[in-house]
Amino acid sequence: MSARDQHGLAAPHGEFQIIGKPQRKIDGAAKATGSALYTDDLTLPGMLHAKTLRSPHPHARIVSIDTSAAQALPGVHGVITGKDLPTPYGVIPWTPDETALAVDKVRFIGDEVAAVAAVDEDTALRALELIQVEYEVLHSYQDPKEALERDEPTIHQNKRGDNVSKRVKLDFGEVDQAFETSPVVIKGDYSFHGSTHAAIEPHCALAQVDGDGLLTLWSATQITHYVHRALSSVLDLAPHRIRVIQPAIGGAFGGKSDPFSLEFCVAKLAQITGRPVKMLWTREEVFYAHRGRHPMEMQYSLAANEDGKIQGVDARILIDGGSYSSFGLVTTYYSGQLLTGPYDFPTYRFDSTRVFTNKPPCGPKRGHGSVQPRFAFEVQLDELAEKLSIDPIELRRRNSLGPQTKTVNGQRITSCGFDECLLQVEEASDWKNKRQSLGSGKGVGVAGSMYITGTNYPIYPNEMPQAGIQIKVDRSGVVTVFSGANDIGQGSSSMVAYVVAEELGLTLDMLRVVAADTDLCPVDLGAYSSRVTFMVGNAAIDASRKLRKLVVGSLAKHWDVEERRVRLVKGEALDLEDPERHMTMAEAFQIAEVEHDTLGATGSYNTPTLGGDYRGGSIGASPAYSFSAHVVEVEVDEETGRIDVQEVWCAHDCGKALNPILVSGQIEGSVYMGIAEALYEHHQTNRFGLHSGPSLLDYPLATTLDTPEIKSLIVESNDPEGPYGAKEAGEGPLHSAIPALSNAIFDAVGIRLRHLPFTPDVVLRALREKRANDNQAPSPGSDA
Amino acid sequence: MRVLQLEINGDAREVAAHDHWTLLEVLRYSLGLVGSKQGCDKGDCGSCTVLFDGKPVLSCLTLAASAVGHQVTTIEGLAPKPTGTLQPVLDPVQVAFNDCGALQCGFCQPGMMLSARALLNTNAEPSREEIHQALSGNLCRCTGYTQIVQAVETAVARIAQGDGASASNDGAAGHSPPDGGVPA
Ligand code: FES
Ligand code: FES
Numbered sequence: 001m002s003a004r005d006q007h008g009l010a011a012p013h014g015e016f017q018i019i020g021k022p023q024r025k026i027d028g029a030a031k032a033t034g035s036a037l038y039t040d041d042l043t044l045p046g047m048l049h050a051k052t053l054r055s056p057h058p059h060a061r062i063v064s065i066d067t068s069a070a071q072a073l074p075g076v077h078g079v080i081t082g083k084d085l086p087t088p089y090g091v092i093p094w095t096p097d098e099t100a101l102a103v104d105k106v107r108f109i110g111d112e113v114a115a116v117a118a119v120d121e122d123t124a125l126r127a128l129e130l131i132q133v134e135y136e137v138l139h140s141y142q143d144p145k146e147a148l149e150r151d152e153p154t155i156h157q158n159k160r161g162d163n164v165s166k167r168v169k170l171d172f173g174e175v176d177q178a179f180e181t182s183p184v185v186i187k188g189d190y191s192f193h194g195s196t197h198a199a200i201e202p203h204c205a206l207a208q209v210d211g212d213g214l215l216t217l218w219s220a221t222q223i224t225h226y227v228h229r230a231l232s233s234v235l236d237l238a239p240h241r242i243r244v245i246q247p248a249i250g251g252a253f254g255g256k257s258d259p260f261s262l263e264f265c266v267a268k269l270a271q272i273t274g275r276p277v278k279m280l281w282t283r284e285e286v287f288y289a290h291r292g293r294h295p296m297e298m299q300y301s302l303a304a305n306e307d308g309k310i311q312g313v314d315a316r317i318l319i320d321g322g323s324y325s326s327f328g329l330v331t332t333y334y335s336g337q338l339l340t341g342p343y344d345f346p347t348y349r350f351d352s353t354r355v356f357t358n359k360p361p362c363g364p365k366r367g368h369g370s371v372q373p374r375f376a377f378e379v380q381l382d383e384l385a386e387k388l389s390i391d392p393i394e395l396r397r398r399n400s401l402g403p404q405t406k407t408v409n410g411q412r413i414t415s416c417g418f419d420e421c422l423l424q425v426e427e428a429s430d431w432k433n434k435r436q437s438l439g440s441g442k443g444v445g446v447a448g449s450m451y452i453t454g455t456n457y458p459i460y461p462n463e464m465p466q467a468g469i470q471i472k473v474d475r476s477g478v479v480t481v482f483s484g485a486n487d488i489g490q491g492s493s494s495m496v497a498y499v500v501a502e503e504l505g506l507t508l509d510m511l512r513v514v515a516a517d518t519d520l521c522p523v524d525l526g527a528y529s530s531r532v533t534f535m536v537g538n539a540a541i542d543a544s545r546k547l548r549k550l551v552v553g554s555l556a557k558h559w560d561v562e563e564r565r566v567r568l569v570k571g572e573a574l575d576l577e578d579p580e581r582h583m584t585m586a587e588a589f590q591i592a593e594v595e596h597d598t599l600g601a602t603g604s605y606n607t608p609t610l611g612g613d614y615r616g617g618s619i620g621a622s623p624a625y626s627f628s629a630h631v632v633e634v635e636v637d638e639e640t641g642r643i644d645v646q647e648v649w650c651a652h653d654c655g656k657a658l659n660p661i662l663v664s665g666q667i668e669g670s671v672y673m674g675i676a677e678a679l680y681e682h683h684q685t686n687r688f689g690l691h692s693g694p695s696l697l698d699y700p701l702a703t704t705l706d707t708p709e710i711k712s713l714i715v716e717s718n719d720p721e722g723p724y725g726a727k728e729a730g731e732g733p734l735h736s737a738i739p740a741l742s743n744a745i746f747d748a749v750g751i752r753l754r755h756l757p758f759t760p761d762v763v764l765r766a767l768r769e770k771r772a773n774d775n776q777a778p779s780p781g782s783d784a
Numbered sequence: 785m786r787v788l789q790l791e792i793n794g795d796a797r798e799v800a801a802h803d804h805w806t807l808l809e810v811l812r813y814s815l816g817l818v819g820s821k822q823g824c825d826k827g828d829c830g831s832c833t834v835l836f837d838g839k840p841v842l843s844c845l846t847l848a849a850s851a852v853g854h855q856v857t858t859i860e861g862l863a864p865k866p867t868g869t870l871q872p873v874l875d876p877v878q879v880a881f882n883d884c885g886a887l888q889c890g891f892c893q894p895g896m897m898l899s900a901r902a903l904l905n906t907n908a909e910p911s912r913e914e915i916h917q918a919l920s921g922n923l924c925r926c927t928g929y930t931q932i933v934q935a936v937e938t939a940v941a942r943i944a945q946g947d948g949a950s951a952s953n954d955g956a957a958g959h960s961p962p963d964g965g966v967p968a
Contacts, residue, residue: 024882024883025882025885025887027887027890028882028887029872029874029882030890031882031887031890031893032874032878032879032881032882032887032893032897033819033859033860033862033863033874033878034818034819034820034858034859034860034862034894035819035860036890037818038821038891040818040822041812041818197925198925199889199891199925200821200823200829200831200889200891200892200923200924200925201821201823201889201891202822202823248890249889250821250823250889250890251888251889251891251925251926252889253925280822282825283823283824283825283828283829488889489888489889489890489891489926490888491888661884661885661931662885664885664930664931665885665888665926665927665930665931668927668928668929668930668931669888669925669926669927670928672927672928672929673925673928695824695826695828696823696824696826696828696829697826697828701829701923701925703919703920703921703922703923704915704916704917704919704920704922704929704932704933705916705917705920707928707929710928712930
């Protein structure tokens with residue numbers, strides 16, 4: 001079976017046994033008992049501890065580094081600087097602008113300069129103090145507008161000699177004409193602040209070089225395969241001399257999807273010292289590593305007819321990239337390319353520019369590059385609804401794109417449950433009775449969104465599968481599945497087990513999943529772009545069906561019946577027409593092994609060719625799109641400016657919920673994260689480039705007391721190409737939570753919050769302005 | 785450096801520790817009890833929570849020496865001692881967390897489950913508000929807390945029915961308390 005074949009929606013044996021039903025995770029018991037091992041839980045004999053020296057300047061040339069005193073400190077085994085690891089890298093192969101340690105320049109406060117391995121962390125920290133670095137301080141950029149206008153000095157060298165990281169300008173249809181001829185035009189400025197992932201587990205890596213020179217790296221990464229490639233290039237070591245393993249990981253959210261300095265440093269230090277080396281970043285260092293949500297300043301214009309039908313969208317976006325490229329090329333595309341659903345609009349233009357600044361580098365955070373424009377656009381849609389006096393849900397319905405359609409930028413939409421999402425949140429929230437009628441200070445707001453389920457852009461161009469699965473069968477009945485996918489807590493290894501167990505008629509206790517180990521597992525590209533369930537799920541079906549065919553064929557011969565009579569279910573093989581005839585799966589495997597020799601199978605997935613026929617048309621092209629709608633109910637305290645989010649309803653079209661518990665968990669976690677970043681979080685530096693508070697106290701994460709009631713509503717549109725119809729659930733349900741919150745605040749107190757975050761001072765200022773405006777010219781509603 | 789006599793999960797343990805070492809350092813580095821997690825080392829996240837005589841404390845802010853004289857429970861000691869049957873027996877809190885999907889990345893959860901256990905030690909029928917209060921010192925970045933709160937409520941209901949410790953490993957799960965939790 002070719003990897004691109006569709007597997008269909010049906011259960012392999014009549015009724016689904018496992019898929020679609022609530023299941024425990026296969027690593028649930030290990031996590032419940034505390035026995036799951038995370039990277040920092042691993043210790044090796046003779047292990048050294050490493051620490052990193054970081055830049056105190058936001059932008060400076062390194063004149064000299066003297067490490068001799070650090071080298072001489074007793075207990076220190078290795079000291080490295082940029083000249084030991086000079087090869088540049090970057091997760092996107094076109095923009096390799098990072099080095100493991102600064103070679104000639106530092107570009108933000110916290111940039112890595114040197115690393116020390118010592119017998120313990122205290123000794124390593126003392127050694128860092130002995131390293132002498134002479135800097136020549138350069139002008140630093142903290143404001144992206146300045147970086148756009150000023151070229152001297154440049155943060156990175158490029159051909160243009162400016163500070164632009166990436167610019168993408170695309171238009172589709174006659175945009176200007178649409179704006180000239182449409183009766184309603186709305187323009188507005190919006191902005192999204194920076195936020196960071198703040199996974200509770202800090203980054204950690206451990207390296208060991210064995211007696212044959214084979215390097216093993218254990219790392220808290222969500223991209224084992226890319227780390228493998230980057231290590232090979234930076235260490236100048238053949239990839240077959242490197243093994244990368246991801247142990248249990250304590251959250252990621254996109255914050256562990258770049259290769260990071262510490263991974264190269266421990267590897268190099270292990271090579272130099274001949275001892276295993278571990279580095280665990282402090283919480284403060286995790287804030288510097290960042291790669292979080294890009295701040296964006298966004299100008300949107302919207303043209304529409306009197307009936308609310310959108311005629312054109314025109315966007316200009318300035319993206320603050322921080323100091324390195326990271327995924328920035330993709331971010332810049334995503335900021336425009338992913339806005340073109342769930343609504344149908346005939347014309348569209350976006351002009352997005354990402355600039356470098358001397359701040360911690362931004363990257364992909366849950367809903368990469370598209371949460372910010374989604375916020376702006378969905379608030380603007382609410383303004384349109386207000387202007388035309390149309391119910392905001394009705395307005396969205398009128399513009400809904402629907403299934404089996406094409407977006408204005410040429411993306412293929414297959415399944416689409418957006419209308420159902422709108423209906424579900426409308427009903428569950430009692431929208432019709434609540435809107436404009438909850439009374440003083442209370443309100444509801446709605447928003448919708450769309451997100452990719454993986455992308456056909458494999459980061460480095462190649463024709464090989466994007467996801468692979470290998471299955472090994474033991475005579476005991478145990479089936480071991482090797483999956484390259486990074487389980488980052490979302491449960492991808494469990495998903496693989498559910499699929500294989502369903503296909504082979506096994507119970508879950510017969511399954512073992514070995515994941516994210518480059519020596520043992522086939523390549524998977526990693527846990528990003530919401531690709532894993534769709535791609536790895538399909539690869540697992542592919543492999544399982546090949547194996548099932550062998551087993552069913554052998555049993556049919558053995559029993560001398562037609563193959564259709566053989567059923568594998570709940571750990572047993574049965575003859576459907578003769579209840580007397582059955583055996584355990586272990587026996588069935590043994591019979592098949594006699595016929596076919598040692599049993600096993602591989603499976604893979606690759607995307608079909610997708611995307612618009614223009615430069616960049618494949619970025620944002622996904623084999624399937626997920627859809628979400630949110631209704632948020634708030635109460636605004638007009639005395640204090642405090643916003644109390646009472647309840648959030650999120651309906652999410654995940655295609656098919658392979659395990660509804662895990663899908664609900666992804667929806668709830670997404671909603672929590674979106675609401676929390678809108679109200680409490682702000683990842684920022686001051687005008688000197690100093691982080692404003694790199695701790696979980698100063699960067700406050702929402703607790704149980706700050707998190708609203710969240711109602712997750714699962715919509716199943718049964719995608720024709722997803723595994724049993726499944727699409728993503730991990731990122732989509734974050735997007736529209738934030739604009740729905742802003743729209744709810746408008747319904748509650750009549751202020752339009754177009755700039756995040758919604759802190760009490762912002763709310764109070766907007767309320768004051770509204771009162772002043774109301775006194776001048778009494779009218780309902782006002783602008784912030 | 786001093787020698788400390790500690791009682792950890794019912795075992796008398798003698799460890800040598802630097803004077804400035806925290807209990808978290810002793811647990812993780814000296815005793816190999818790595819189930820207690822370090823999320824911040826500053827008292828902000830709660831992932832290092834352990835119990836002193838049944839009450840939650842942050843082990844990253846607790847000097848190891850001050851654990852002397854207390855019964856310390858870590859996640860490795862949350863499950864009751866095996867009774868000799870081969871079937872593993874877990875605390876109802878652990879079973880419910882597993883059944884309800886609360887264990888996403890799991891990194892916050894040793895601390896979270898111990899805080900939940902501490903609550904149930906003093907309050908057999910906590911309201912949702914009391915659950916929120918009791919868990920408010922434990923940050924979770926994955927779950928949005930919803931399934932965590934469901935798990936605690938499920939554990940409460942199952943304990944009230946005299947059930948909850950059974951950890952059947954057929955994989956099936958759910959969170960309709962108390963016994964509808966595991967569908968056939
Ligand atoms: S590690 Fe102790 S509170 Fe975070
Ligand atoms: S489960 Fe990941 S932080 Fe709570």
